[in-house]
Amino acid sequence: MAERLEGTIERINGSIIIGKFKEEPKMGDLIEVGNLRLMGEIVRLSKETAFIQCYESTAGLKPGEPVIDIGTPLVAELGPGLMGQIIDGVARSETELWDLTGPFISRGANIPPLNREKVWKFEATAKKGDKVTAGDIIGTVQETDTFVHKIMIPPNHEGTIKSIKTGEYTVEDTVGVLETADGNVDLKMMQVWPVRVGRPIKERLELSQPLITGQRVIDTFFPCAKGGASAIPGGFGTGKTVTLQQIAKWSDADIIVYIGCGERGNEMADVVEQFPEIEDPKTGKKLIERTIIIANVSNMAVSAREASIYMGITIGEYFRDQGFDVSLMADSTSRWAEALRDISGRLEEIPAEAGFPAYLADRIANIYERAGKVMVPATQDREGSLTILGAVSPPGGDYSEPVTTTTLRFIGTFWALDSQLAYRRHFPAINWLRSFSRYLDVAARWWSELDSSWEPTRALALRILEEAAEIEETARIIGEKALPDDQRLVLLVAEMLREGFLVQSAFHDIDRFCSPEKQVKLMKIFTDFYNTVRPLIEQGIPIDQVRELNVIREIMRLKERDGTDPIDAARAQMLNEIDALTKQYQGVET
Ligand SMILES: Nc1ncnc2c1ncn2[C@@H]1O[C@H](COP(=O)(O)OP(=O)(O)OP(=O)(O)O)[C@@H](O)[C@H]1O
Ligand SMILES: [Mg+2]
Numbered sequence: 001m002a003e004r005l006e007g008t009i010e011r012i013n014g015s016i017i018i019g020k021f022k023e024e025p026k027m028g029d030l031i032e033v034g035n036l037r038l039m040g041e042i043v044r045l046s047k048e049t050a051f052i053q054c055y056e057s058t059a060g061l062k063p064g065e066p067v068i069d070i071g072t073p074l075v076a077e078l079g080p081g082l083m084g085q086i087i088d089g090v091a092r093s094e095t096e097l098w099d100l101t102g103p104f105i106s107r108g109a110n111i112p113p114l115n116r117e118k119v120w121k122f123e124a125t126a127k128k129g130d131k132v133t134a135g136d137i138i139g140t141v142q143e144t145d146t147f148v149h150k151i152m153i154p155p156n157h158e159g160t161i162k163s164i165k166t167g168e169y170t171v172e173d174t175v176g177v178l179e180t181a182d183g184n185v186d187l188k189m190m191q192v193w194p195v196r197v198g199r200p201i202k203e204r205l206e207l208s209q210p211l212i213t214g215q216r217v218i219d220t221f222f223p224c225a226k227g228g229a230s231a232i233p234g235g236f237g238t239g240k241t242v243t244l245q246q247i248a249k250w251s252d253a254d255i256i257v258y259i260g261c262g263e264r265g266n267e268m269a270d271v272v273e274q275f276p277e278i279e280d281p282k283t284g285k286k287l288i289e290r291t292i293i294i295a296n297v298s299n300m301a302v303s304a305r306e307a308s309i310y311m312g313i314t315i316g317e318y319f320r321d322q323g324f325d326v327s328l329m330a331d332s333t334s335r336w337a338e339a340l341r342d343i344s345g346r347l348e349e350i351p352a353e354a355g356f357p358a359y360l361a362d363r364i365a366n367i368y369e370r371a372g373k374v375m376v377p378a379t380q381d382r383e384g385s386l387t388i389l390g391a392v393s394p395p396g397g398d399y400s401e402p403v404t405t406t407t408l409r410f411i412g413t414f415w416a417l418d419s420q421l422a423y424r425r426h427f428p429a430i431n432w433l434r435s436f437s438r439y440l441d442v443a444a445r446w447w448s449e450l451d452s453s454w455e456p457t458r459a460l461a462l463r464i465l466e467e468a469a470e471i472e473e474t475a476r477i478i479g480e481k482a483l484p485d486d487q488r489l490v491l492l493v494a495e496m497l498r499e500g501f502l503v504q505s506a507f508h509d510i511d512r513f514c515s516p517e518k519q520v521k522l523m524k525i526f527t528d529f530y531n532t533v534r535p536l537i538e539q540g541i542p543i544d545q546v547r548e549l550n551v552i553r554e555i556m557r558l559k560e561r562d563g564t565d566p567i568d569a570a571r572a573q574m575l576n577e578i579d580a581l582t583k584q585y586q587g588v589e590t
Contacts (some may be wrong), residue, residue, distance in 0.1 A: 005069040006051070009034065012061055015303045016043075017052040019067035025050050028073040028196065033058075034065040042073055044347055053343055070193075074307060076314040079171045079190035080141045080149045083113045084286075086293045087311065088270055114171050114190055115246040120338035122151065122175050122189060124166045133158040134200070135321060135378030136185065138176065139166070144289035146280070146584035147255075150322040153178070154191040155200050155377070199317040203375040211327065211387055214513035215243070216251040216501050216559075217428055219384060220458060220523060222435045223443035224413045226253075226325050227373030227385035231333075231407045234417025235397025242506050243415070244329040244391055246428075249278060250513045251289060253317045253327035253387065256287070256493070259312040260295035260334040261305050269293060281513065295384070298471040307354050308341040313370045321376045329337040332391040333367070337403045351401045361406045368410040412438040426503055432465050451520045460527045461497060468494030486534070486544040492547060493530045500556035501526060511560050521567045525555055527572070532578055541585045549577045 007021030017033055017040060020390075025045055026186035031040040038058070044051035052067065060577045083181060092315045126138035136153045138161070157178060164176030164187070178185045193199055207225035224262040225228045234240045248256045258270045272295055278289040283398065286465045294312040303311040309330055330336070337356060344357035371388040375381060390411075394404045397419050408414060414436050422431035437443070447454040471487045505511050514522070534545055558567050 003071050005071070005522060007048070007069070009061060009063050009065045009067055010049070011060055011063060013346045014342075015054050015058060016343065017054050017058060017061065017067065019050050019052055021048045021050060021067070021069065024048055025069040026071075028075055028194075029069045030072055032066075032070060033069040033155070034061045034067070035287070036061075037068075040067075041248055042069070044342065045285075045406075051347055051382040053303040053306070074195050074310075076195050076310060076311055076318070077114045077192055078111060078189055078204055078315065079114050079151075079188075080120045080143050080317040081171060082117060082292050082315060083143050083147050083149070083290065084288045084292070084510070085113055086295055087113045087315075088308070103586045116170060116172060116589065117167045119191065121165060122169050124164045124176070126161050126164055126176070128161055128163055130161045131159075131379075132161060132178070133377070133379050135202075135376045136380070136446070137322075137378070141189065144285075146283045146289045148246065150319060151175070151189050152191075152378070153187070155193065158186070159186060164444065180234040180269050185373075192267055193314055193318070195307065195314045198370050199314065199321060200377050201372075201374040202377040205373045205375055205383060206386075206440050207439060208374050210446050211247075211325075212252045212516055213247045214515065215246055215428060215562070216504055216514050216519050216522075217432065217512075218247075218415065219428045219516065220519050221432060221444075221462060222413055222415055222430070222437040224387065224437070225373075225439040225442045226387055227371060228387055228413060228439055229368040229411040230387070230389045230413035230415065231369040231392055231404075231411045232389065232415045232417065233392035233394055233399060233404050234422075234429070235394065235419045238397070238417035238419055239427055240393065240417060241331055242392035243417075243428050243430075244331050244510070245388060246506050247327065247389060248291070248329055249279060251327055252325070254324040255316075255326045256291040256292065257292050257312045257316045257326060257328040258291060258295075259308055260293065261308055261330060262295075269460060302339040302342050305336055306343060309333070309336050309367055313386070316386045316388075317370065319540075320374065320386040320558045321374065323382045325385045325387070327387045327389065327486070328371075330367075330390045330392045331390070333364075333407065334393040334403050337364075339576070356402050360402060361409070364403070364406050364570050365410050368407075426498065427506070428504060430502075432502065442545040447516070447520065450516055451460065451524075453524070454520055457520070457524050457527050460530070461501075462529075463532060464490055464493050465491075477478055485537050488543045489530070489533060489537050489546070492543065492552075493526060494554055496527050496529070496552065500559060504559065508560060510562055514559065518564050521564045522558055525558070525567055525571055527576070529555065529574060532574070534586075536578070536582060541581065545581060545585070549574075549581065 011018040027045045028040055029042050029436045032318045033040045033054050037054040038054055040052040040054040042050045043053045120141045122139050126137040132153050134153050134155045137150045139151045141149045159178045159180035162177040162179045169175050174186040176187040178187050207227045210223045211224045211226045222302050233239055265297050276288045278287040292315055294308050298490045315374050316326045339358050349357050371386050373385040392404050392407055394401045416431045416434040418431035445453050466489050554570050
């Protein structure tokens with residue numbers, strides 16, 4: 001048990017408590033604050049005087065009440081029982097607190113995230129006499145119907161297994177004993193790790209696979225990589241939450257960590273109530289069986305929100321270490337940054353841009369740098385990845401504000417949500433001219449194996465969309481009809497691509513997920529249409545006649561048709577109709 005150092009409250013400034021200790025306490029240590037024993041953390045230290053960020057409402061606290069340094073930093077509890085849990089940012093089980101007290105948890109209530117009584121069936125896979133090192137898997141637990149939890153030797157341990165036994169245990173029971181250079185260590189299913197420190201890795205690996213989300217504008221145009229980092233900025237109501245939830249539901253990640261850093265309690269309550277109901281398209285069971293939610297649904301202080309991101313990332317890293325592809329969503333990092341600003345203000349630090357502390361960039365970097373594909377420290381090579389996707393909510397949708405611009409420096413994919421598009425109900429409202437992906441090489445390798453023409457097709461589709469944007473500028477001045485026909489063709493195909501490819505409803509039974517096979521085939525029919533019609537336009541067939549082709553409407557509806565057979569049928573129809581038009585026109589000519 002760590003040593004407990006005592007002190008008293010000197011001053012209270014909102015969520016910041018200034019406490020005076022008998023000796024100098026440790027930066028980052030957890031503190032029990034006041035008679036209610038609220039949770040807090042030392043965020044600044046000046047000898048014996050500590051500035052404590054209190055995670056709960058400090059109303060009613062008085063100078064003179066005790067503060068106790070419990071001698072450990074904020075840690076995440078890691079082990080069986082996490083799956084399906086709703087945990088708050090400072091590692092209390094909201095699931096169980098809710099059952100006890102309802103959504104508004106009484107202050108000072110504290111329930112650890114991992115159930116201490118629950119018995120799990122531990123299947124030992126290591127044997128007596130095995131030489132093991134940190135990260136080595138010593139056994140498994142069937143945690144949910146669909147998820148097998150791997151129990152690992154905790155970081156910074158190595159030795160020889162002295163004993164280990166299959167059986168029924170709680171997370172705190174000893175399942176085996178490890179003989180190390182410094183003596184025997186009891187092996188348990190639960191381990192802890194300080195949330196603000198990244199878990200050790202053996203090696204960072206190059207990203208090699210796209211994260212397939214089933215969302216066309218993302219996968220085809222602005223792909224993310226497994227182990228990559230992505231930002232999704234957007235003003236109020238532009239679709240940040242729906243997009244992140246689509247990725248949570250449909251992406252090919254094994255494990256989902258969903259962090260709700262919301263301002264509004266009811267928004268969080270929605271997440272907490274809806275998520276457990278969502279069916280997992282992969283397994284037919286509930287998505288929650290491979291999801292962990294971090295949400296401050298209780299009436300906790302903003303400062304708990306600041307910690308919640310690190311809690312989520314640490315849990316994500318833990319599953320990454322088991323060899324899984326983990327996707328972490330944070331909605332929204334702006335609320336997290338505001339919490340940081342609030343704390344910094346109360347610490348009376350000198351503010352930088354827009355009132356954010358000067359270390360905002362370092363903190364944002366710390367978050368996204370923990371994404372990656374890694375070789376886990378273990379005797380046998382094992383890879384895992386953690387992908388981080390952060391929503392950003394710039395005030396007034398202004399992307400020049402510090403959180404958005406700073407985030408841009410540390411991410412590989414930028415999905416720029418656009419209020420204009422959202423207003424026109426073009427969803428996902430990802431602006432194809434302002435978004436980008438630095439993982440295109442990774443994606444291109446993968447997609448080209450599926451279809452060798454992927455790269456040129458994608459490039460052409462994007463060029464049509466970009467050219468159309470320029471032509472539209474002119475069209476606004478002189479009118480569309482006054483444009484030359486080749487330009488009007490670009491406008492026509494761009495419109496077809498927008499409606500028939502980019503727009504994708506999260507609520508349509510078929511369209512909500514588009515398989516990679518369907519994405520390529522679908523994209524190709526637009527570019528093939530363009531490539532086939534273009535020579536005809538050059539030969540003088542009027543664009544207005546092309547616009548009359550019946551197949552155009554069919555092409556735009558293909559996304560809502562099941563599978564890829566209708567695409568093949570539409571292609572045949574397209575060639576027939578174009579052929580007929582050519583003949584008809586040549587007939588008129590001669
Ligand atoms: N892919 C989509 N398909 C269909 N509708 C969508 C899609 N994305 C967003 N919408 C529509 O936009 C609305 C707002 O989306 P959402 O709640 O995700 O926005 P937000 O950016 O998270 O907003 P806030 O700033 O309030 O958090 C949704 O309720 C839905 O009607
Ligand atoms: Mg939202």
